[in-house]
Amino acid sequence: MTDHTSSLEYKHMQFRPLHQDLALKKISTSLSLCGLLVLAACGGGGGGSSSTTPTTPTTPVIPPVTSLTITGVAATSAPLVAANIKVVDAKGAAVSLVDANGGSIPYGTTNTADGSYRLNLSSSGITMPLLIQAAGRDVTGNSVILYSMLQATTSPTIANITPLSTAVVAEILGANPRSVFNNAASNASSIALLSNATMLAAASTHIKTIVAANLTDAKITNTKTLDFFQDATFVTNKTLLDVALEGLTVRIAKDSNGNDQLQISNKFAIPGLPDVTVDLATAKTELAKTTGTTLANAVKSTAKTTVVTSPLATASTMDNLTIALNKAIAQGSAASAFSGYIATAAMPAPGSSGTGTYTYNGRSAAALTAKLAGYAANNYQLSKLQIMGCADTPSTPLKACVYFQVGATVSDNSGKTVDLFYDTVTYNKTSTSWTFSGNGRNTSTEVYPLAYASYGMDGSLTSGSTNPSVGVEIAIVGESPPGTKSMDGAIVQLLSGYSVPFAYCGGTYLCASSSPSVPASATGELKDFLLQQPALGWIGSKDGQAGAKYVISTTAANASATQNLSVYLPASVPSDYVTSQFPALDGVSASNPVVPAALIAGTNLNWANWAAANPDSHVFMLRFIISSDGAAPIVSDFSVPNDLSTTTTLAATTIPDGYVPSSYQLLIGAQDNLGRRFFTTYKSAP
Structure with missing residues (x-):
C-alpha cells in the first residue's frame, strides 16, 4: 500500500477471493411425497360427498432423485465473494458436498466476480428442507453471515442468499439462524418449519411490508411475485432487488433481556439505530397460528416501515465507474490518466459549504491517482463498488445525500485480494457519470x-x-x-x-x-x-x-x-458476550502454554477452532508486546491473512542488547458482524 487513507483500509485486508465452480455430480436419494408437498395431506385430496367411504391412501412410488444441484447468488448488495457455503437438512445433519472431481468437500465457495455459487449435494439420505449458510467478508473486511433455504427438490433448486432471505428465515426459526445452524441437530424441529409454505409466504410478505418504501424506490412494481429465494434473474447490478439491498442494513442482535431481535434500518441514517425491530420469538409464535396470524405483534419499534432510499435512483450506473477504471488499469495507464475520474466539485470539508478540494481522510488527489497507477502497474482489478452509506452521515433529509461512501476489493490476476479500496463518489447529472469526490476529512x-x-x-x-x-x-x-x-x-x-x-x-x-x-x-x-x-x-x-x-x-x-x-457507535457495548467469542489460539493449555521464546524467534499461530465456532467474526489484529521497566516497549504488529485462513507465521522479533524484558503480551483482536470488537491478551512475566 502506498498510502494510508482510512483505518479500515489499513486494518482490514483480511480475505482472498477463491473461485470454486462445483460441477454437477449425480446422486441418489429417496424422498417421500410428504417431504415435497407441504400443504397437502399425504395420499389425500380431491372433492366429493361426505358420505364417500374412506379408503386407505396408497403411498405413491417416487423415483429416486438422480441429481440435486443448488445454485444461486450470495450478496449483501455487492457480491459476497469467496464466501464459504454450508448446508444442513431438516434432521440437523450436515449435508455433504462434492467438487468437480467428485471429491468430498466441507463447503462450497461463491464466485469471486458476482457472488454466484453452485453446490452439488452428495448425501443419499437428505431430508428436506435445507438450511443454507454463507459466511464471508464484505468490502469493509467485516464478517458477513447470511442464510437461505430450499424447501424441496423440485425445480427450480435455486436459493439466493441475501440479508432479506436471512430476515425471512429468522422469522420462521424464531431465533438467530446462526445459533440454529450451529446446533442444528437439537434444532431440527425448527429447521423443519422451513418447509411450511404458509409460514414462508407470511414471513416474506411481512418483510416486504417493512421494506415497502425501499422496494418502491427500487422500481419493483409487483412485490407479490417478488421471490427472495428462487428468483433466477437476481443479479448484483444495482437495479431492482439489488439496489433495494444497497440501501438497507439487516442484522440480528440481542436486546437487553437476551432475546433475538431482527433489526432493519436504512443505510443512510444514523448507524446502529434500527428503523424496525422484530422480536423473533414472537414472530415464530404468530407464524405458527392456524388463524389470526398478526406479525405486527412482533414489531417492537415505533416505526413500521423503513425510510425511503430515493438517493439510489441513479445507482444503476455506478458500476460504470468500476468498468472504466478497470479498463484503464488493464491498459497500464499512468497516474495522469486517472485524474479525469476525480470530481471537479469535490465534497467540502466538514463544516464548510459549497464545494472543496479533493481530500479523502487526508489523501490528496495526487495520492489517489498514484494509488490507481500502482494498481495499473501490477495489473490489479477492482470489484464492483459497494455503497456503505452517506459520506455526511446521517443524511438529513435523506434525499440530500449526494456523496456516497463506497468500497471495493482489489485483486491480482490470480484472484487474490491484495487491497481494500475506499472513497466517496458523487453523481454528475450533466455527464450522467460517477466520479470520486473524497469526503473532505483530514483523517480517518x-x-x-x-x-x-x-x-x-x-x-x-x-x-x-x-x-x-x-x-x-x-x-x-x-x-x-x-x-x-x-x-x-x-x-x-x-x-x-x-x-x-x-x-x-x-x-x-x-x-x-x-x-x-x-x-x-x-x-x-x-x-x-x-x-x-x-x-x-x-x-x-x-x-x-x-x-x-x-x-x-x-x-x-x-x-x-x-x-x-x-x-x-455501530452497536452497543457488548453485554451478552461469552468467553468463546474472545479469539483464542488452538491448543493453549497448562501443558501447552504460549512460549515467549517461541514468539521472539518467530512461530506459527493457529486459531481454526475459534474461527469455526465464530463464523460471524474474524481476526484482524496480531500484536506482540515486550515491556521493560527501564525502556520503551517493543511493539511488533504482524499481518493477518487476507483470506479466510486461520493461521499465520510470526516473523522474529529483535531485542536490542541490554534490553531487559519485564513482561510479554500477545494481543489478538477480532471483530464480529455487528462491528463489535473482542480482544484477547495472553500475558506473562519472563
Missing part, C-alpha cells in the same frame, strides 16, 4: 464497542472482578502514509459531557493523553485507545449505546488545520 476516525479478556500464557483467565471487561475503542489515524506524522492531536467529546484528549504517539493511531498538544507515550496495549471505567473519560450509559454520537475535533500536523468530525 472510527469508534468501536469492545470487550476484552486477559489470560495467562497457559490460557487460564486472569483473576479479577473486571476480567473480562468492556469499553469503547477510539481509532484516530495519526500517520498518513504509515510512518509519516499527519495529525498532532484530537479532542473526543462524549454524549455524557466528558472530553478526552488524544495525541500523536509515534504510531499509526493517536493515543489517549493528558493533553492533545503533549506527545503521548504508546504502550501498545489497549489502554492507548480504550475508554473505560475507571480511566479518564469513563463512558456513560448513553455513550455505550448503538448510535451514540462522538464528536472528534482533529488537528492536522500541516498548518494545524482543525476539523470537527462526527462518528457513531
